[in-house]
Amino acid sequence: MSPGENIYFSLLGFGVLIVIMIIWLILRKRKKLVIVITIAFVMGYAGYYLYYPTLRVNTHAERYQQLEAYLEKTYPDKQLAISPKHYEPGYIVGEFQVNDSKIPSMGVTLRVDKDGQISQFATWSNTGYPPAQQELWREIAFYYGETYSLDKEIDEITKQDEWIDGELTVFALTINGAPSIAIFNYSHNSYSFLELKEGERGQFVSVELDGYLFIYIDEHYEGKDVTIHSKTGGSYTLNALEQKGQLIVKNKNNS
Structure with missing residues (x-):
């Protein structure tokens, strides 16, 4: 008993x-x-x-x-x-x-x-602890949106690119067709979900964290250039034709 x-x-x-x-x-x-x-x-x-x-x-x-x-x-x-x-x-x-x-x-x-x-x-x-740092993005499917129930439709989440610097782990994703950026901290003993930001379909999304600016331009973006204005007052203009579909990382401390 x-x-x-x-x-x-x-x-x-x-x-x-x-x-x-x-x-x-x-x-x-x-x-x-x-x-x-x-x-x-x-x-x-x-x-x-x-x-x-x-x-x-x-x-x-x-x-x-x-x-x-x-x-x-x-x-x-x-x-x-x-x-x-x-x-x-x-x-x-x-x-x-x-x-x-x-x-x-x-x-x-x-x-x-x-x-x-x-x-x-x-x-x-029952996925357990992520076996690899590169697989952290899969955890989003369980936590994204409303609390999971049998009525909830599982969102379509696809990894497009990744960037890893020690424990800091950043993914460029598409969630239901929208460009998104997810950020985690990862170690062999634990991990934490830091941020998830979504953009609009066919557009771009950016996140600033710890001196870095992360940008992801949707593959279906129709413009030639993208201009990002950072919180510190700087701006970055990117060639969308060459860089869309990949995670772009700018170290603002070195710019």
Whole structure:
């Protein structure tokens, strides 16, 4: 049993003990009746304790069927995977991990309560720690936009270019066709998401950070030049025909 369930049975047992003590005090002159009642309470407690694992299994199976019926009705066009189908130690009865079969790396945790009400309890991702600094951009798919749910359409995110200087990691991306720049800090022990900025389709986007100016011009940009005005008052004019489709990095400390 889980620690929570052990506490539950400990408190329940203590409550039974208190009730028995009160009964002994009230009916102390009728010992035979008190003994019968005490045996009944003890046997009831022991029987419930022994039956509890079966109760968990049966309750979980019933709620699995309720969830399966709900998902089939709500998302008839999606192939959804639900786990665990059968109760397993370490899981909470009535809680299930659900994901679209097309997206096995992320999903939601749904809870079915005793009244059959179904709600989203949490989201999850099993991608683990990014194995390579160059793959950090994939993390954006899970966090981008609204909290992930089965109703959310996964955004189309494509890496176009990257720039890495030690732990500072910058990606030029297209998100649903719009030019974007994402910036991370990465080490072998941890990583942090610093900034994400999106531009408009067919335009350009720029971000300033730690003395650097990062620029990404959409491949479909129709102009010949792009002029970027930095926060410090400087400006940069770029030849869009030659530099669009790639991440441009300007070190303002050296300019």
